[in-house]
Amino acid sequence: MAKITKQSDNFSKWYTDVxxxxxxxxxxxxxxxxxxxxxxxxxxxxxxxxxxxxxEDSGHDNAYFPLFIPKSFLEKEAKHVxxxxxxxxxxxxxxxxxxxxxxxxxxxxxxEEEIIVRPTSETxxxxxxxxxITSYRDLPLKVNQWxxxxxxxxxxxLFLRTSEFLWQEGHTAHATKEEAMKETLxxxxxxxxxxxxxxxxxxxxxxxxxLERFAGADETFSIETMMRxxxxxxxxxxxxxxxxxxxxxxxxxxxxDNKEHPVYATSWGVSTRMVGALIxxxxxxxxxxxxxxxAPTQVVIVPINPKKENSEEFSSFVMKVEKKLTHLDIRTHxxxxxxxxxxxxxxxxxxGVPIRIEIGLKEFDNMEVTVCRRDNSEKYQIxxxxxxxxxxxxxxxxxxxxxxxxxxxxxxxCTVSSFAxxxxxxxxxxxxxxAYWDGxxxxxxxxxxxxxxxxxxxxxDNEDSSNKCIFSxxxxxxxxxxxxxx
RNA sequence: CGGGGUGUAGCGUAGUCCGGUUAGCGCACCGCCUUUGGGAGGCGGGGGUCGCAGGUUCAAAUCCUGCCACCCCGACCA
Numbered sequence: 001m002a003k004i005t006k007q008s009d010n011f012s013k014w015y016t017d018v019x020x021x022x023x024x025x026x027x028x029x030x031x032x033x034x035x036x037x038x039x040x041x042x043x044x045x046x047x048x049x050x051x052x053x054x055x056e057d058s059g060h061d062n063a064y065f066p067l068f069i070p071k072s073f074l075e076k077e078a079k080h081v082x083x084x085x086x087x088x089x090x091x092x093x094x095x096x097x098x099x100x101x102x103x104x105x106x107x108x109x110x111x112e113e114e115i116i117v118r119p120t121s122e123t124x125x126x127x128x129x130x131x132x133i134t135s136y137r138d139l140p141l142k143v144n145q146w147x148x149x150x151x152x153x154x155x156x157x158l159f160l161r162t163s164e165f166l167w168q169e170g171h172t173a174h175a176t177k178e179e180a181m182k183e184t185l186x187x188x189x190x191x192x193x194x195x196x197x198x199x200x201x202x203x204x205x206x207x208x209x210x211l212e213r214f215a216g217a218d219e220t221f222s223i224e225t226m227m228r229x230x231x232x233x234x235x236x237x238x239x240x241x242x243x244x245x246x247x248x249x250x251x252x253x254x255x256x257d258n259k260e261h262p263v264y265a266t267s268w269g270v271s272t273r274m275v276g277a278l279i280x281x282x283x284x285x286x287x288x289x290x291x292x293x294x295a296p297t298q299v300v301i302v303p304i305n306p307k308k309e310n311s312e313e314f315s316s317f318v319m320k321v322e323k324k325l326t327h328l329d330i331r332t333h334x335x336x337x338x339x340x341x342x343x344x345x346x347x348x349x350x351x352g353v354p355i356r357i358e359i360g361l362k363e364f365d366n367m368e369v370t371v372c373r374r375d376n377s378e379k380y381q382i383x384x385x386x387x388x389x390x391x392x393x394x395x396x397x398x399x400x401x402x403x404x405x406x407x408x409x410x411x412x413x414c415t416v417s418s419f420a421x422x423x424x425x426x427x428x429x430x431x432x433x434x435a436y437w438d439g440x441x442x443x444x445x446x447x448x449x450x451x452x453x454x455x456x457x458x459x460x461d462n463e464d465s466s467n468k469c470i471f472s473x474x475x476x477x478x479x480x481x482x483x484x485x486x
Numbered sequence: 487c488g489g490g491g492u493g494u495a496g497c498g499u500a501g502u503c504c505g506g507u508u509a510g511c512g513c514a515c516c517g518c519c520u521u522u523g524g525g526a527g528g529c530g531g532g533g534g535u536c537g538c539a540g541g542u543u544c545a546a547a548u549c550c551u552g553c554c555a556c557c558c559c560g561a562c563c564a
Contacts, residue, residue, distance in 0.1 A: 003525080031556085087563070154562055161564060212564095234564065273564080306522040342524035349524095360523060370523085486564075 004350070006285050011229040012157075018279060018287050019158050022351045032156035032163035036272070039351065042296035044166065044275060048146065050198050050294065051168065051270070054190045060142040060170060065124050067148070071114045073123035077248040083215020084119045087152045089163075091115040117150040122216065122241070122267055125171045126249040133263060136175055136255050140183070144170040159276035160233070160486055167271035173246070173263050175253065180264035181219075184240040187268045188221045191236045199274065200291040200402035201225050201235070201281050202409050204432070204481055206457030208237075211441055214267075218242035223270075224456045224481065226409040227280035230430045232456050232483035235277045238268035281405050288352025289374055291401050292394040297333045299325055299390060300353045302344050304360040317364050321357065324387045330394070349374060354397045355390065375400050413481075419470050422482070426451050432483045436462060438469035439477030447471055453482045 004017035019025050024040030027033070036044060056062070068091065075081055095109035118124065125143070132138060150164045170187065174180040188205055195201045208220035217239035225235045246252075246263035255261055282289040292298050303318045305311070318334060325332040333353075335344050341358070348356055358370040369387070372379045375397045382389055413432040416422050425431055437443060437455065448454050460479040467476040 151564080153564080302523095304523055338522095340522050340524085340526060342522085342526085344525090345523090346525050358523070362523085 004285070004287060007228060007283075014283075014285075015276075015280060016158060018283055018350070022288050024275070024279075024288075025158055027158075030163070032153060034158055034162045034164075036166075039296060040275065043278075043290065043294060044272060046294040046296065047194075047198065047274060048168070051190075051194050052146070054193065055144050055168070055170065058186065058190065060144045060172075062145060063143045064145050064147065065121050065128065067118055068115045069118050069121075069124045071116050073127060074116055076123060077216045077244055079244075080122065080216035080248075084151075088119055089117040089150045089152055091117065118147075119149055119151045120267075120269075121145065121147070121149075121169055122171065122245055122265075123249075126245040126251060126265070129171075129173055129246075129263070130249050130251045133173055133251055133253050136253055139173060139175045139253060139263070140179065141173040142170070142183070143172070144168060157276075159272055159279070161273070165272045167269050169267060169269040172266045173251070174266070175255075175261065175264070177242070177264050180242075180266050181240050184219070184221060184238050184266045184268070187238040187266070188223070191223050191238065191268075191270060194270070195223060195225070195235065195274075196402060198291065198293050199278055199281075200293075200398055200405060201277060202402065202406040203235075204409075204457065204459065206459040206481065208457060209441075209444055209455045209480070211444055212455060212457075214239045216241060216244050217267075218244065222457050224483075225277050225281060226405075226412065226432060226483075227277070227486070228283065228408070229280070230412050230432070230483075232432065232481075232485040233273070233277050233280070234456070234485065235274055236268075236270040239266060241265035241267060282401055283352075286346075287350030289401060290352035290354065292354045292398045295352070295354055296331065297351075297353050298331045298394055299333070299355045299357055300348045301332065301334045301357045301359060302341060302348075303334065303336060304341050304358060305364075309361060310364070314361070314364050318359050321359065321369055321384065321387065324384075325390060328388055328391055330390060345372075354394060373397060375404075417470060422447075422470055423451055426453055426484070430484060432456070432481055434459070434479060434481055435470045436467045436476030437478050437480045438472045438474040440472070443469060443471045447482070451482075453484050456481045456483050456485060 004021055005013040007014045022039065023037050024043070025037055026035045028035050071090070074084065092111055092114050093105045093109045094111060095106040096103040097106045129141065133141060146166070146168050148164055148166050152163060153161050156162050172180070172183050174183060192203055192205060195203050202225070204224045205221060208222055213220040214237060219240040221238045222234050223236035225233050227233055243262040243264055245265050251263045252260050253263055278290070279288060282291070301318060301322060303315070305314050322332050322334055335348070345356065352374060354374050356372045356374070358372065363369050363381070367384045368381045369384065370379065371382055371390070371393065373393065409432070412429070413434065414425060415434040416425060417435070422433060422435060425433055433453070444455055458478045458480050462476045462478055465475050468474065469476050
């Protein structure tokens with residue numbers, strides 16, 4: 001384990017170093033693929049379980065739809081095609097021929113209809129919804145799936161954009177527009193809770209502009225987050241799909257009065273990209289800082305007894321501490337490997353474990369433990385009979401991580417009223433910028449071209465005609481957040 | 487697909503220009519001993535079709551030809 005690059009030297013390199021050295025993930029053999037290693041997967045599992053509970057508690061059922069989608073499905077919704085056509089993995093054959101140890105594709109096995117590996121599942125889900133929805137009694141239909149999807153990206157980065165990634169995608173069908181919109185917004189609130197209360201990541205939430213909207217959606221709400229390099233990361237989206245997929249797949253229902261009606265849809269998802277956000281929001285030059293609620297290990301115990309004095313009594317003391325913590329439902333790990341204490345301290349800081357407990361002969365004699373916090377490096381002793389204070393400390397770390405990140409985002413978000421101030425702020429500070437916008441694609445594109453900043457989301461609609469677009473000077477339609485984004 | 491670059495042990499590299507000992511070094515790995523409260527040290531050891539194929543030569547990591555892979559910048563994309 002070598003020293004990781006400093007954030008200030010090269011933020012990208014720091015990011016990659018942390019992931020590889022903390023054992024979260026490794027590169028797969030096919031370009032753009034990632035192996036999620038046990039430590040990283042355990043982190044993902046904790047996030048997944050927290051979110052899954054909220055999804056189920058709000059009336060959604062989990063299901064699983066196939067990885068393979070007939071190519072023709074993708075053609076049915078015009079905008080959806082455009083959005084995903086250029087990044088699809090396509091299955092064209094079903095056989096290989098083995099000749100002297102080398103394999104070639106058997107041209108005889110060419111498929112009648114080519115198969116797409118799902119980049120997202122709206123099409124196959126709405127194909128099935130057509131079979132399942134005929135009556136008002138079938139609505140609302142609310143399903144979710146945990147799955148892998150494939151998007152053949154040209155530039156990839158661990159967790160942030162990999163060719164294949166894990167996510168959750170929810171798909172719902174509703175009788176009315178109002179109900180579907182309500183669902184879309186309910187999900188946004190679930191995501192907000194996940195990000196703020198579990199991942200300790202502050203959010204900016206709003207609608208996407210026309211240009212940034214999901215392919216096939218009437219309205220996209222996004223969860224935007226600020227990384228430590230002040231770039232924005234879209235960390236989750238919830239789409240109101242209107243009747244686009246319902247009509248593309250010819251789904252209708254009959255109401256009580258025997259009339260035919262269109263079906264309204266939503267879809268929403270968050271992915272392993274969240275892990276990338278977590279790393280870049282909380283991490284520092286020592287490595288990760290994982291919020292206690294989702295940390296694979298919440299407390300690591302490092303026993304220090306080189307000369308093995310009172311070996312039996314000492315190790316039973318260590319075990320006793322572990323047992324007490326486990327009883328408090330704290331995920332605890334004893335690091336008894338044959339490495340030096342200093343090495344272990346650095347290793348667990350790199351891995352972002354919220355609390356380290358050091359137990360040496362001093363602590364053993366005094367019936368206490370030394371506690372060291374990852375978030376602020378505070379170090380102090382706690383008597384063994386007051387060990388349940390650890391729970392309080394974990395909560396305090398959770399809060400502290402959120403507050404730190406919130407302060408950072410607030411301190412790096414500003415409001416400007418002229419384009420000169422806009423470019424100036426970007427070049428000097430690269431902040432999130434709130435500004436008025438006239439609502440046109442043209443303005444958005446020109447600003448992107450000139451500054452590389454994009455509209456992350458619309459935070460407010462503007463009613464006041466004295467507010468002007470910072471670029472065109474026309475009456476503003478919306479107050480939006482601009483930023484350079486991942 | 488344009489422009490640039492790189493392929494030598496698990497990782498990072500020296501050697502390539504100017505062909506010539508057994509391809510060297512650091513990290514990691516294995517063994518023994520000493521160590522252990524902020525990334526321990528000593529000694530010993532294992533591991534290489536020098537990206538692939540062909541050619542030139544008494545002799546190729548090194549020169550020539552072809553191919554392949556990967557990286558960076560752009561384009562594309564979240």
